[in-house]
Amino acid sequence: MTTGVDGHGEGAKVSLINDPRWRGLFFQAALLLAVIWLFWSIVDNTVTNLSERNIASGFGFLDSTAGFSIIQTLVPFSEESSYGRVYVVGLLNTLLVAIVGIFFATILGFVVGIMRLSRNWLVARIATVYVEVVRNLPLLLQIFFWYFAVLRALPGPRDSVNIGDAVFINNRGIIAPSPIYGEGFAAMPVALLIGLVLSFGIRRWARKRQEATGQQFPVFLTALGLIVGLPLIAGLATGFPVTWDMPALAGFNFKGGFVVIPELISLVLALAIYTASFIAEIVRAGILSVSHGQTEASYALGMRPGSTLRLIIIPQALRVIIPPLTSQYLNLTKNSSLAVAIAYPDLVSVFAGTVLNQTGQAVEVLLMTMLTYLTLSIATSVFMNWYNARIALKER
Amino acid sequence: MTDAFLDREAGEAGKRRTAHLAGFHTNEQLPSLPPPVSTTGVLGWIRENLFSGWFNTSLTLLGLYLIWLIVPPFIEFTVINAVWTGANREACLGPEVGACWPFVWARFNQFMYGFYPNEEVWRVNLVFLLGALGIAALVIPAVPAKRVIGVLMLTAYPLVTFFLLTGGSFGLPVVETAQWGGLLVTLVVAVSGIVASLPIGILLALGRRSDMPLVRMVCIAFIEFWRGIPLITVLFMASVMLPLFLPEGVNFDKLLRCLIGVALFASAYMAEVVRGGLQAIPKGQYEAAMALGLGYWKRMRLIILPQALKLVIPGIVNTFIGLFKDTTLVLIIGLFDLLGAVQQGLTDPNWSTPVTATTGYIFAGFGFWIFCFGMSRYSIYMERKLDTGRRN
Numbered sequence: 001m002t003t004g005v006d007g008h009g010e011g012a013k014v015s016l017i018n019d020p021r022w023r024g025l026f027f028q029a030a031l032l033l034a035v036i037w038l039f040w041s042i043v044d045n046t047v048t049n050l051s052e053r054n055i056a057s058g059f060g061f062l063d064s065t066a067g068f069s070i071i072q073t074l075v076p077f078s079e080e081s082s083y084g085r086v087y088v089v090g091l092l093n094t095l096l097v098a099i100v101g102i103f104f105a106t107i108l109g110f111v112v113g114i115m116r117l118s119r120n121w122l123v124a125r126i127a128t129v130y131v132e133v134v135r136n137l138p139l140l141l142q143i144f145f146w147y148f149a150v151l152r153a154l155p156g157p158r159d160s161v162n163i164g165d166a167v168f169i170n171n172r173g174i175i176a177p178s179p180i181y182g183e184g185f186a187a188m189p190v191a192l193l194i195g196l197v198l199s200f201g202i203r204r205w206a207r208k209r210q211e212a213t214g215q216q217f218p219v220f221l222t223a224l225g226l227i228v229g230l231p232l233i234a235g236l237a238t239g240f241p242v243t244w245d246m247p248a249l250a251g252f253n254f255k256g257g258f259v260v261i262p263e264l265i266s267l268v269l270a271l272a273i274y275t276a277s278f279i280a281e282i283v284r285a286g287i288l289s290v291s292h293g294q295t296e297a298s299y300a301l302g303m304r305p306g307s308t309l310r311l312i313i314i315p316q317a318l319r320v321i322i323p324p325l326t327s328q329y330l331n332l333t334k335n336s337s338l339a340v341a342i343a344y345p346d347l348v349s350v351f352a353g354t355v356l357n358q359t360g361q362a363v364e365v366l367l368m369t370m371l372t373y374l375t376l377s378i379a380t381s382v383f384m385n386w387y388n389a390r391i392a393l394k395e396r
Numbered sequence: 397m398t399d400a401f402l403d404r405e406a407g408e409a410g411k412r413r414t415a416h417l418a419g420f421h422t423n424e425q426l427p428s429l430p431p432p433v434s435t436t437g438v439l440g441w442i443r444e445n446l447f448s449g450w451f452n453t454s455l456t457l458l459g460l461y462l463i464w465l466i467v468p469p470f471i472e473f474t475v476i477n478a479v480w481t482g483a484n485r486e487a488c489l490g491p492e493v494g495a496c497w498p499f500v501w502a503r504f505n506q507f508m509y510g511f512y513p514n515e516e517v518w519r520v521n522l523v524f525l526l527g528a529l530g531i532a533a534l535v536i537p538a539v540p541a542k543r544v545i546g547v548l549m550l551t552a553y554p555l556v557t558f559f560l561l562t563g564g565s566f567g568l569p570v571v572e573t574a575q576w577g578g579l580l581v582t583l584v585v586a587v588s589g590i591v592a593s594l595p596i597g598i599l600l601a602l603g604r605r606s607d608m609p610l611v612r613m614v615c616i617a618f619i620e621f622w623r624g625i626p627l628i629t630v631l632f633m634a635s636v637m638l639p640l641f642l643p644e645g646v647n648f649d650k651l652l653r654c655l656i657g658v659a660l661f662a663s664a665y666m667a668e669v670v671r672g673g674l675q676a677i678p679k680g681q682y683e684a685a686m687a688l689g690l691g692y693w694k695r696m697r698l699i700i701l702p703q704a705l706k707l708v709i710p711g712i713v714n715t716f717i718g719l720f721k722d723t724t725l726v727l728i729i730g731l732f733d734l735l736g737a738v739q740q741g742l743t744d745p746n747w748s749t750p751v752t753a754t755t756g757y758i759f760a761g762f763g764f765w766i767f768c769f770g771m772s773r774y775s776i777y778m779e780r781k782l783d784t785g786r787r788n
Contacts, residue, residue, distance in 0.1 A: 028610040035614060042641045049640045120452050121445040122459040136768035137761050138721035141735050145761070148742070149754040334626040341728055348628055362636040370625045370633075377624035 046363060061359045062087070068354060070345045072261050083355050090347035091372060097267055097346060098333040098376075104272035105332060106325075109279025116284045127280065134277040140338055142274055146266035147342045157253050168247060168254060173265060175247040178258040182241030191234035192227065199223035263344035267336065275332045279325065286321035287313065318391055326384035330377050337373070347372060473751075474758060488749040495755040496747070503741045507759070510577015510732055516569065519560045520580055526553065527583075535774060537781075550591065573651040577732040579763065581651070585658055585733065586720040590666075592659035593719075594712070597666025598705075602696060604671055615667070622664035627722050630657045635729040654726055662719050669711035673704030706782060713775035717768050724764075735760050 016022045050057055062084035069079050074092040077085060115127035134142070152171055155161070160170035168175045199222070206217035247257030290313050298308040339346035340353055352369040356362055434440055446456045477494030479487050488496035500507070509520050530549045533539045561584075564570040576584070603615035622630070634657030639647060648656075677700055685695040705712075727736030738756040741747070 140724040337626040374624040
């Protein structure tokens with residue numbers, strides 16, 4: 001900055017315009033002013049527009065009565081509940097779809113991703129066709145397909161698909177028996193918990209012992225026995241105090257049992273199938289990224305294919321898989337907002353849809369909705385980054 | 397080898413072994429036999445790839461079962477049992493009826509152009525044709541003067557398209573955007589989204605890697621905000637909130653508001669794609685450009701961006717495919733793209749049959765699939781081509 005050879009004067013001085021430091025400060029100040037001006041004019045215009053339309057701003061509307069009902073609620077909700085309650089119901093429904101969808105998408109995605117690498121030509125081809133077809137179709141189209149073309153086309157309640165007189169599938173959804181817990185039922189979950197804790201302890205003990213002595217212990221079988229066996233014994237001891245509320249046809253619809261609504265089914269199906277096609281590609285790339293020498297080396301050590309996969313390939317592949325997998329989980333969560341197209345009562349549908357239309361509080365409602373998704377996104381990526389750091393290659 | 401070894405070996409044991417082997421031993425080279433029939437040709441291939449071992453065999457059988465479950469019913473529905481001609485729903489009623497294609501023929505114009513007036517449809521077709529020719533010229537390697545065509549496609553073509561589609565000048569009657577629909581809207585939203593998001597995305601990516609902390613912060617906030625929220629809320633915002641943000645008397649057309657929302661959303665994604673490209677350029681390139689005495693913008697324009705953008709062409713194509721599929725969401729705010737037009741057609745009582753919905757979705761799905769699959773193939777082809785270019 002002090003070596004300017006500009007010819008005029010004695011100065012090794014550069015004019016302020018050409019000094020990168022000053023130029024940077026100038027640009028940043030200009031940007032700051034522009035951003036402030038933008039926000040100020042937006043707020044100003046909004047306030048003017050709202051007052052002209054006589055819309056009261058603020059979050060007071062959250063306490064007023066909603067006056068509509070929602071077809072699926074995870075917490076008690078009635079027409080007398082407040083708009084704030086609607087928000088909670090919508091958020092929980094969104095989370096439900098996201099979690100169930102992520103669960104199935106992950107399983108399907110891993111299966112298809114591994115299928116694509118299968119040495120069986122047919123299996124690999126089927127997986128390729130699945131990925132290429134599903135990935136290149138809009139998600140909304142798939143949701144519509146499952147909802148309007150498949151689930152709506154199912155027979156009505158009178159001609160339901162009947163599975164053992166217990167589960168019924170018709171155009172109102174899947175109706176299954178719901179459990180009613182009797183006296184002494186608590187013993188079973190407690191036994192399950194004890195089984196889980198014991199298995200965990202045994203795993204640690206077995207690992208320590210193997211490190212010390214080299215002797216192996218059948219951890220998986222023992223854990224399975226504990227987790228399944230203990231609750232079973234507890235159930236036998238208390239005489240299985242669970243009765244089932246069986247669904248039965250009464251008039252035009254089923255009474256009793258619990259109902260999984262078709263909106264939820266089609267949304268989960270579409271989200272899981274769509275996202276799985278992306279996860280499959282991520283899994284394939286992850287597994288391919290592990291050099292073949294690793295497999296050969298572990299075979300040379302005498303490891304069997306199963307152990308090689310479990311102990312050598314997957315841990316290394318996961319490092320490549322986790323970051324893009326996180327983005328897919330985020331995408332799935334955000335895509336669950338397409339629920340509004342088939343009126344599944346998620347956050348966007350009931351809150352940014354119904355509540356916005358009823359109250360006209362566009363700014364507040366949309367801001368709340370956006371901030372919720374933003375928080376979900378950030379929370380998911382923080383969690384996945386933590387997990388990613390935990391499994392990352394530990395180097396000195 | 398064995399000979400020499402055995403000859404050199406002294407003692408009884410060696411002799412005994414030589415004698416033992418004598419019956420099988422020859423010094424002449426035997427002609428090599430062809431491999432067993434079962435390992436070559438079609439049969440060998442099938443045995444190797446489909447039926448090696450019980451596990452592989454059961455996988456194959458499972459796969460065949462899956463295909464049998466899906467493919468014959470699909471062909472039966474779309475071809476064998478399908479209805480090909482008819483005037484209304486009567487033709488498609490019946491117990492074993494497949495796809496109702498007359499529904500697609502009857503509403504084909506809506507699927508393509510929405511409610512664009514019939515006598516003006518040639519304008520849309522001309523736009524489609526010009527676009528197809530321009531893209532073909534850009535995509536086919538043998539066509540010369542790519543740079544000129546590219547600049548024309550980014551400057552002249554949007555202008556021509558705008559005047560042709562909206563009308564109102566050069567003696568063309570005005571067509572309100574409310575009358576647009578179908579594939580036309582799909583393409584308008586997707587193409588303008590990508591064309592607008594490319595420059596904004598590049599600026600955001602440069603900003604995110606800038607040395608100026610305030611610029612960096614603003615860019616990061618912008619990118620993370622738009623990436624963290626679903627497109628639907630962006631569209632809701634564009635249709636409900638944007639009018640509130642604007643001063644009194646200023647109001648945009650609904651389609652234009654939607655385009656602004658899509659462009660902002662897409663540019664955040666584009667920024668991350670370009671950032672990837674910028675990060676992949678070795679530091680030496682930046683330093684060399686600086687050593688030449690080039691200023692920031694010249695460095696970026698002449699040295700860094702040409703290399704970075706070339707690297708991320710597949711990423712850009714992927715963003716475009718995503719955007720193309722996401723275009724369908726505009727139907728939620730009341731614009732009718734291809735899927736929207738099909739969905740609207742399904743409510744027509746003249747065509748309400750049990751198979752209409754499936755037929756419509758298969759048609760729309762095929763339309764989207766052709767575009768998306770074509771683009772993804774092209775991006776793979778480009779990736780391979782550019783990859784070899786870099787290695788040589």
